[in-house]
Amino acid sequence: QKEVEQxxxxxxxxxxxxxxxxxxxxxxxxxxxxxYRQYSGKSPELIMSIYSNGDKEDGRFTxxxxxxxxxxxxxxxxxxxxxxxxxxCAVNNQFYFGTGTSLTVIP
Amino acid sequence: GAGVSQSPRYKVxxxxxxxxxxCDPISGHVSLFWYQQALGQGPEFLTxxxxxxxxxxxxxxSDRFFAERPEGSVSTLKIQRxxxxxxxxxxxxxxxxxxxxxxxGPGTRLTVT
Numbered sequence: 001q002k003e004v005e006q007x008x009x010x011x012x013x014x015x016x017x018x019x020x021x022x023x024x025x026x027x028x029x030x031x032x033x034x035x036y037r038q039y040s041g042k043s044p045e046l047i048m049s050i051y052s053n054g055d056k057e058d059g060r061f062t063x064x065x066x067x068x069x070x071x072x073x074x075x076x077x078x079x080x081x082x083x084x085x086x087x088x089c090a091v092n093n094q095f096y097f098g099t100g101t102s103l104t105v106i107p
Numbered sequence: 108g109a110g111v112s113q114s115p116r117y118k119v120x121x122x123x124x125x126x127x128x129x130c131d132p133i134s135g136h137v138s139l140f141w142y143q144q145a146l147g148q149g150p151e152f153l154t155x156x157x158x159x160x161x162x163x164x165x166x167x168x169s170d171r172f173f174a175e176r177p178e179g180s181v182s183t184l185k186i187q188r189x190x191x192x193x194x195x196x197x198x199x200x201x202x203x204x205x206x207x208x209x210x211x212g213p214g215t216r217l218t219v220t
Contacts, residue, residue, distance in 0.1 A: 006149075032207075034208065034209075043198055043213050044198070046209070046210065095152055095209070096152065097142075097151075098149050099149045100148075
């Protein structure tokens with residue numbers, strides 16, 4: 001079992017819809033959780049971090065953490081074509097990344 | 108201020124050659140990480156430095172891979188006797204400390220022919 005699991009997608013949503021990205025992790029002792037966005041041919045760019053259970057909102061992005069169920073999710077509201085990218089979930093004990101979920105927002 | 112920089116951005120090496128990849132972290136960032144990213148995959152952890160100390164090198168795939176950060180700033184990832192399976196993007200990231208947000212450089216795309 002990999003340390004961090006993500007559905008590789010691809011996930012397609014129409015412009016203006018909510019995109020929901022999910023991630024599960026195996027190490028119950030994990031404390032730090034991050035979502036990165038990676039455009040094709042570019043390096044990962046941090047978009048959200050979350051450390052405690054519950055929701056954290058930043059603009060159109062909401063990260064949700066549930067340590068008991070060992071999952072972390074990212075919601076993107078009012079999705080835009082510019083949100084089309086691969087979204088990487090990362091868990092920071094040894095900084096494991098998921099394989100990423102490819103998101104396409106259709107105009 | 109300036110972000111993480113890496114050089115070269117692209118490197119083509121013949122099988123068996125040695126290569127050296129450089130990373131300049133964000134000034135003041137004590138933690139530095141190296142990752143290997145194959146096409147369509149997430150970054151795979153290689154090694155981690157806290158200042159000049161290499162605290163974890165468990166991700167280095169073989170003894171052909173060697174990393175150093177002698178003065179706690181610039182880091183070099185060296186790959187000896189390159190093989191075709193070493194072809195990947197090598198990413199460097201830095202953070203203020205382990206567990207905090209990491210900021211990535213643009214990566215070095217290594218192609219071994």
